[in-house]
Amino acid sequence: MERFGVKSAPSRNRSKTALYVTPQDRVSEFGSELHEDGGKLFCTSCNVVLNHVRKSAINDHLKSKTHTKRKAEFEEQNVRKKQRTLTASLQCNSTAQTEKSSVIQDFVKMCLEANIPLEKADHPSVRAFLSRYVKNGSSIPKSEQLRKAYLPDGYDNENQLINTEDR
Numbered sequence: 735m736e737r738f739g740v741k742s743a744p745s746r747n748r749s750k751t752a753l754y755v756t757p758q759d760r761v762s763e764f765g766s767e768l769h770e771d772g773g774k775l776f777c778t779s780c781n782v783v784l785n786h787v788r789k790s791a792i793n794d795h796l797k798s799k800t801h802t803k804r805k806a807e808f809e810e811q812n813v814r815k816k817q818r819t820l821t822a823s824l825q826c827n828s829t830a831q832t833e834k835s836s837v838i839q840d841f842v843k844m845c846l847e848a849n850i851p852l853e854k855a856d857h858p859s860v861r862a863f864l865s866r867y868v869k870n871g872s873s874i875p876k877s878e879q880l881r882k883a884y885l886p887d888g889y890d891n892e893n894q895l896i897n898t899e900d901r
Contacts, residue, residue, distance in 0.1 A: 757786040767796065772819030777801065779808035837870045842884045852877040
């Protein structure tokens with residue numbers, strides 16, 4: 735009986751949702767009014783998350799009074815702000831984080847080469863100078879954290895330099 739390809743009767747309770755539609759598909763379908771970020775579909779002018787599975791929900795939102803009002807305000811502003819997900823925002827901060835890390839490592843290296851004890855970084859006048867005149871200087875941690883987190887890196891880097899010079 736299986737050879738004859740007998741199919742079950744179609745379910746009458748079947749949902750009318752598109753099963754394999756992605757937010758990117760909806761962006762290509764609706765154009766610049768929508769944008770996708772992190773697997774979510776956003777209305778560009780309203781900055782709200784939309785259900786990308788149901789096309790009717792998107793159409794209803796685009797026809798709503800609040801959308802037309804916000805779209806008019808959005809076009810007047812000339813500033814294109816797109817809402818992003820938290821993961822995308824955190825990825826953008828990676829350049830600032832790497833810059834912060836390099837400033838701290840350079841500070842520790844400078845202290846080591848000049849024979850300046852790391853405890854001097856805790857002095858209030860040094861803290862004030864760093865925060866006022868050094869870019870990302872206020873992000874330099876206290877001496878205890880410098881010793882625990884950044885001194886081993888500097889120590890390992892110096893040992894590698896010494897070993898390569900000896901060869």
